[in-house]
């Protein structure tokens with residue numbers, strides 16, 4: 001069915017771009033979809049994706065409308081298809097950039113979208129979309145390691161801002177490996193802190209590793225900053241703690257921080273009576289990772305984002321930001337202090 005589509009109906013503000021299933025760019029103008037036909041020194045030429053329909057749109061190399069799209073199409077526009085493609089693309093982008101479960105991304109994006117009933121009717125179900133999105137996620141990440149001895153890709157050795165992130169990578173004991181992550185500002189904060197919490201979690205450790213051990217440096221009264229490391233499997237907790245102390249010592253000398261000393265104290269010598277800070281962070285990990293034993297790359301991705309968050313919090317607290325204490329929490333803390 002041909003539709004009336006003269007030059008007066010062209011609204012270049014409706015011009016947008018989406019990605020095809022093969023990750024090729026597609027141009028969308030007035031609910032018609034165009035694929036790139038050829039590119040010259042000054043122009044990109046886009047042709048309607050419907051086979052046999054020879055309507056062209058021209059854009060500049062920076063994807064600004066330059067002409068075309070005013071001829072009659074041999075078919076009706078398909079706004080539902082455009083909506084479906086946009087929502088699918090959003091889901092795929094989120095799956096590649098976040099550690100959120102694919103099923104949850106699907107539900108959230110469906111809830112957020114303003115798709116019409118017709119578009120929803122042709123939208124694939126979660127089970128139909130899952131395999132493709134999961135494959136894209138697997139393809140975007142390096143191959144999963146089969147043991148604890150693997151080469152860490154460079155993108156995970158540095159922070160999102162490109163600074164040093166992998167602080168220590170060693171095998172103090174044969175067939176065992178310890179990785180230590182954090183940034184230099186967090187190290188400074190750690191050595192400036194009078195109170196340090198340390199706690200481990202087994203359920204969030206990736207395969208081939210035994211435990212994630214987290215050091216919380218309490219600073220700015222309320223804020224804590226985190227460093228994460230995880231020792232390899234087959235270790236008992238007491239040995240893990242010994243290893244961490246040894247690793248700390250190595251790192252201190254490596255980082256020329258040997259003038260700083262940390263006196264390791266038992267919690268019984270401290271006025272802190274609860275480990276709520278540690279448990280709270282475990283809860284945060286549960287919410288963010290949403291699964292036990294995530295794969296290595298998902299975990300490293302999570303750690304990089306946590307580093308970014310900690311850095312942001314540090315800047316905010318340094319500039320005077322503070323957290324209002326909850327009255328109920330303050331009352332409980334007062335009772336604990338009075339014990």
Ligand SMILES: [Zn+2]
Pocket residue numbers: 032048049050053054055073074075
């Ligand atoms: Zn067409």
